Each structure stands twice: as C-alpha cells, then as structure tokens.
Amino acid sequence: MTQARIHFEISAPKPASHVFHVSMTIQEPDSQEQLFSLPAWIPGSYLLREFAKNLGPITGRVGDEAITVHKLDRNSWAVRGATGTLTLEYDVYAWDMSVRSAHLDQTHGYYNGTSVCLMAHGFENELHTVDLMAPTDEKCLDWRVATTLKRVSGDKWGFGSFEAPDYDDLVDHPVEMGTFTLTTFEARGVPHHIAITGRHSCDLERLCADLTFICEHQIDMFGELPKMDEYLFQVMAVGNAYGGLEHRSSTSLVCKRDDLPQVGDTEVTEGYRQFLGLCSHEYFHTWNVKRIKPAMFLPYDLSKEAHTTLLWAFEGITSYYDDLCLIRSGRVDTESYLELLGRGATRVYRSYGRHKQSLFDSSFDAWTKFYRQDENAPNAIVSYYTKGALVALALDMRIRKLTADQKSLDDVMQILWERHGKPLVGVPEDGVEKIVEDLVGTDMGDFFDSTLRTTEDISFDDLLEQVGVRFCLRPQENSTDKGGKPSKNKPEDKGCLGARALAGNGGAKLANVYNGGAAEAAGLAAGDIVVALDGLRVTGTDLEDRVAKASVGTELSVHAFRRDELVETTLKVGAPVADTAYFELVEDASDDVVARRNAWLGLKPGS
Numbered sequence: 001m002t003q004a005r006i007h008f009e010i011s012a013p014k015p016a017s018h019v020f021h022v023s024m025t026i027q028e029p030d031s032q033e034q035l036f037s038l039p040a041w042i043p044g045s046y047l048l049r050e051f052a053k054n055l056g057p058i059t060g061r062v063g064d065e066a067i068t069v070h071k072l073d074r075n076s077w078a079v080r081g082a083t084g085t086l087t088l089e090y091d092v093y094a095w096d097m098s099v100r101s102a103h104l105d106q107t108h109g110y111y112n113g114t115s116v117c118l119m120a121h122g123f124e125n126e127l128h129t130v131d132l133m134a135p136t137d138e139k140c141l142d143w144r145v146a147t148t149l150k151r152v153s154g155d156k157w158g159f160g161s162f163e164a165p166d167y168d169d170l171v172d173h174p175v176e177m178g179t180f181t182l183t184t185f186e187a188r189g190v191p192h193h194i195a196i197t198g199r200h201s202c203d204l205e206r207l208c209a210d211l212t213f214i215c216e217h218q219i220d221m222f223g224e225l226p227k228m229d230e231y232l233f234q235v236m237a238v239g240n241a242y243g244g245l246e247h248r249s250s251t252s253l254v255c256k257r258d259d260l261p262q263v264g265d266t267e268v269t270e271g272y273r274q275f276l277g278l279c280s281h282e283y284f285h286t287w288n289v290k291r292i293k294p295a296m297f298l299p300y301d302l303s304k305e306a307h308t309t310l311l312w313a314f315e316g317i318t319s320y321y322d323d324l325c326l327i328r329s330g331r332v333d334t335e336s337y338l339e340l341l342g343r344g345a346t347r348v349y350r351s352y353g354r355h356k357q358s359l360f361d362s363s364f365d366a367w368t369k370f371y372r373q374d375e376n377a378p379n380a381i382v383s384y385y386t387k388g389a390l391v392a393l394a395l396d397m398r399i400r401k402l403t404a405d406q407k408s409l410d411d412v413m414q415i416l417w418e419r420h421g422k423p424l425v426g427v428p429e430d431g432v433e434k435i436v437e438d439l440v441g442t443d444m445g446d447f448f449d450s451t452l453r454t455t456e457d458i459s460f461d462d463l464l465e466q467v468g469v470r471f472c473l474r475p476q477e478n479s480t481d482k483g484g485k486p487s488k489n490k491p492e493d494k495g496c497l498g499a500r501a502l503a504g505n506g507g508a509k510l511a512n513v514y515n516g517g518a519a520e521a522a523g524l525a526a527g528d529i530v531v532a533l534d535g536l537r538v539t540g541t542d543l544e545d546r547v548a549k550a551s552v553g554t555e556l557s558v559h560a561f562r563r564d565e566l567v568e569t570t571l572k573v574g575a576p577v578a579d580t581a582y583f584e585l586v587e588d589a590s591d592d593v594v595a596r597r598n599a600w601l602g603l604k605p606g607s
C-alpha cells in the first residue's frame with residue numbers, strides 16, 4: 001500500500017499494560033515549525049476531556065536523527081527544523097471503559113481516533129493511512145477487527161491497512177479489536193453489522209430482526225441512508241453500564257449484557273426496550289448531528305468548546321424519535337410507548353432546575369453544566385435531551401394542528417436532511433425555527449420563545465387533544481417510581497422528604513436536596529448521612545419511603561452525620577409534589593381523533 005503523507009502504525013505490544021503504541025510518519029512536514037495536536041473533546045460528548053493526558057512522552061526523529069518535540073500547551077506540540085520524513089512515537093494509556101476514549105487489555109482493544117491519533121496541522125484535509133498491527137501476545141492471537149474505516153488491505157474483519165480522506169473522517173470510525181461475536185443484517189440493501197464484545201447470550205437472530213425494522217423505518221423516513229458501504233453497531237456488553245456515541249457510519253454502545261435479548265425469550269423486557277431505544281437513538285444521529293449539524297460544528301474545532309444553542313434539536317428531537325421509531329416500526333405497543341413518553345416527562349418534572357435554566361442555556365452551557373453535574377444539578381439545570389424531547393413532541397403536535405395534518409415534524413427532518421445534511425451545510429442557530437415557520441406558513445415565535453428561551457413548563461393540553469392523549473401529573477408513589485403510569489395507590493396522601501437518598505456508609509446518603517423541600521428546611525445537605533429517623537435506625541433507601549408513610553406536617557427527629565459530626569434536627573414532613581408524569585388515552589375518542597393518533601404513531605387502523 002502507498003502510504004499517505006500522514007501515516008499511522010497502531011499496535012498493542014503489551015495489552016496487559018493497557019497501552020497502544022503509535023508510530024506516526026509525516027512526509028514533507030513544515031520544516032520551519034510543524035504543529036501537532038490531540039483533540040480535547042470528542043464530537044457528541046460536550047466536555048473537555050483532555051485526551052492528551054493519556055499520552056506518554058512523544059519522541060521524534062528524522063531518519064536516524066533524534067529531533068526535539070516541544071510541548072506548547074495542554075494538547076499541542078511542535079517540531080522545528082525537520083527537513084525530511086518525520087517520525088513521532090508515543091504510547092497512549094487506554095483504560096477507560098466508556099465509548100468516548102480508549103480501552104485495552106488481553107480481552108479486547110477499543111479506541112476512538114480522538115484519543116490516539118495526533119492531528120498534523122496543515123494536513124487535516126488530506127488522505128491519512130493507518131496500519132493496524134495484530135497483537136503478538138499469545139492471548140490475543142485470535143483477535144479480529146471491527147471498524148468502518150475504509151479498508152485498503154487485509155481480510156475483512158482482519159488486521160491490515162486502512163485509510164481516511166481527512167482527519168475528521170479518521171477520528172470518526174472507532175476501532176474494536178478482540179473476539180467479538182459478529183452478525184449481519186441488511187437494511188434497504190446496505191449491510192449492517194453488529195459486533196458484540198464481552199460475555200453474553202444474545203439472541204442474535206431476534207436482535208437483527210428488530211434492528212432491521214427500526215433502521216428501515218428511519219431510512220424510509222429520511223428517504224435514504226446517507227451514502228455508505230456498511231454500518232456497524234459496536235456493542236460492549238458488561239454487568240452494569242449504559243451509553244452510546246454516534247459516528248458517521250457506526251455507533252459504539254455499552255449496555256448491560258442482560259438487556260440484550262436472551263435466547264429463548266420472546267417478550268420485550270424493560271432492559272431490551274431500553275437497548276433498542278439506544279440503538280434507535282444513535283442510528284437516528286446518522287442523519288441528525290452527524291450530517292445535519294449546527295453551523296458551529298462545521299468544521300469542528302476540537303481544541304476548545306463549540307457552543308451552540310441547538311442541542312435541543314440535535315439531542316432532543318433525536319430523543320423524541322428514538323422511542324417513537326420503536327412503536328412506528330412495530331417493536332413496542334401503544335401502552336409501552338406512552339410509558340416511555342411519561343418516564344421521559346417525569347425526568348423533566350423532577351428537575352427543579354427547569355425553572356432556572358432554559359433549553360437554549362442548557363445547550364449553550366452543556367460543557368460546564370450538563371456534562372459536569374454535581375449534587376445541585378437537579379436544582380440548577382434542565383436536560384436538553386429530556387425537555388428537548390418534550391418540545392419535539394409539542395412541536396410535532398403543533399405542526400400537525402397548524403397544517404390540518406398535512407405536515408409533521410417528519411417533514412422538518414426531511415427538509416433539514418435535503419438542505420443541510422446531504423450537502424453538509426451547517427444549520428444556523430435559528431435554522432430549525434425558520435424551517436418550521438416556512439413549513440407551517442405562520443409565525444411560531446411565541447411557541448419557540450416559551451419552549452426554548454424561557455423556563456415555562458410546556459403546555460400540552462390543547463396539543464394532545466387532537467390525538468386523544470392526555471398529559472397527567474401526580475406525586476411519586478415510592479422511591480422506585482419512574483413514572484409513565486397512573487398510580488395504583490393514593491400518592492397524594494404521602495409525605496415528602498424533598499431529597500433523593502441512596503444507601504451508603506451505614507445510613508441513607510442524601511444525593512440531592514431539592515430547593516424548597518422539607519429536607520432543605522430541616523437544614524440537611526447533600527452528602528449528609530442520615531442514620532436515624534424518629535429515633536429508629538435508617539438502613540439505606542428506606543428513608544424516602546418512611547417519610548412517605550408519615551402524614552404531611554408531622555415533625556420527625558433526624559440524626560445525620562455531616563463529615564464526622566453528628567447533626568440533630570427536626571424534619572417537618574412536606575406535602576407531595578406532582579412531579580411524576582404519565583400520558584393516557586382519552587376514552588371514547590372520535591374516529592377522526594383515533595385516525596390522527598394512528599397516523600402519528602404509525603399504527604394501522606384498528607390496531
């Protein structure tokens with residue numbers, strides 16, 4: 001293979017030390033000063049992660065002559081006076097099990113290019129080539145490779161040589177190596193692969209069948225799959241974790257192995273439903289954010305924060321469609337879908353910060369607030385995922401109403417794809433609002449102001465009526481109540497602690513104390529360990545439920561530790577807060593209303 005002017009050789013000589021070794025050659029470097037940098041963040045995850053912290057020393061040479069590599073700042077370097085092919089060598093420590101960085105041991109290796117591949121300034125837009133070297137450790141001799149990087153040599157799924165037309169492409173195809181399980185299905189003629197790493201007993205046939213429905217539904221909705229030869233779901237199955245990151249023709253997911261469909265099971269468990277929702281979410285990003293992008297992201301500046309107010313559209317609309325696609329593709333029924341919708345709304349109504357932070361601000365400040373949540377987060381912020389999804393629902397309903405069911409949010413997504421995604425033209429900050437207004441032919445300023453730029457709650461009443469659905473709020477039933485369903489008991493009688501407690505350190509550790517609640521009034525703070533309530537030991541998560549059993553207004557003694565000091569106080573049991581949401585079908589809805597609901601949910605008449 002001909003090496004490009006920028007060429008990487010990536011190897012894993014000692015997997016047990018969790019280190020990838022990188023040899024990078026630069027032909028014709030800038031002989032005065034050649035700059036290099038490593039991204040500080042990875043697209044899709046809006047936090048400066050400073051991946052350079054995992055790089056060992058970088059050594060440089062031109063031919064056999066060593067040359068000094070100068071460190072300039074936290075993530076960039078310079079080589080001066082290199083007058084021939086320059087080679088840099090460095091190690092990358094890889095021990096992060098998330099989908100955002102890199103991980104390596106004797107069982108598998110995984111990396112994102114943003115963690116491993118230096119960017120050579122001035123060469124960003126030219127061809128990059130990569131040799132992925134097979135490990136020589138005897139425990140790793142049967143490893144294979146799963147990536148959508150373009151292969152130029154070596155067998156399919158084997159080690160070999162790859163290329164990327166530019167740096168942006170190079171770092172958008174994560175690489176998995178190991179002994180993963182592999183299966184393939186076709187969606188609208190394009191091969192879609194699933195590579196599962198980690199111990200599991202997944203029913204691959206069932207997973208392929210379900211993902212075919214979901215992927216084809218989304219392809220049909222946008223009208224086409226963006227141009228690609230294949231798509232890859234990289235799945236890491238572990239005991240307990242959840243997450244995903246989107247890429248242009250693949251996604252990296254981490255999930256509980258028990259959430260995968262088990263051989264012999266036929267029902268859609270809560271865990272499997274969540275996993276399908278995650279796959280649906282990341283796949284939807286293939287259009288919405290990987291190609292339809294905020295203008296702020298074109299091109300990405302991976303050295304510093306890229307602020308946009310549009311994450312409500314890129315994450316919120318995606319979060320609305322991820323579950324909607326499950327019902328539209330026939331994977332869940334109406335009851336299950338409404339439960340998902342209600343659970344999402346519950347997460348919004350349990351964020352007291354929704355009265356302090358608008359969606360625009362939540363998006364803009366994602367870097368310092370959403371991605372850096374502390375004990376005060378429920379009081380201070382609102383999620384552009386969950387509230388963004390509710391805005392998307394309200395927007396969809398509003399568009400349907402204003403156009404007498406001729407148009408919907410689906411049309412907005414198609415227009416975004418045609419105008420911005422396909423030609424790769426960035427979406428200006430007001431771009432989504434303008435497209436909607438053009439589509440419906442009327443000013444939507446009030447709607448967008450109230451939902452995006454203020455902290456008002458979204459008013460659903462007149463919007464959901466047209467599809468025969470009612471939005472309801474009630475108090476939380478118990479500490480495990482995630483919402484989504486009406487209450488079986490009478491939670492309006494239950495007392496309220498005004499805090500979230502977790503088992504820890506021999507009592508109940510207060511994870512969050514809500515502004516204006518009973519715990520705050522009693523002087524309790526996040527981090528306090530409550531050890532006794534009303535003179536009886538608190539063992540853990542029973543704290544919230546014991547307070548719930550007491551009548552509103554009752555005074556209970558509380559003993560808690562703050563650091564190592566005992567605090568005694570009195571808790572006046574608070575009134576319950578209607579912070580738990582569910583959506584229910586209106587009974588006796590007219591045929592028109594039912595037809596409209598079926599059109600929204602993609603149901604056949606009579607189902």
Ligand code: ZN
Nearest residue numbers: 281285315318
């Ligand atoms: Zn997302």
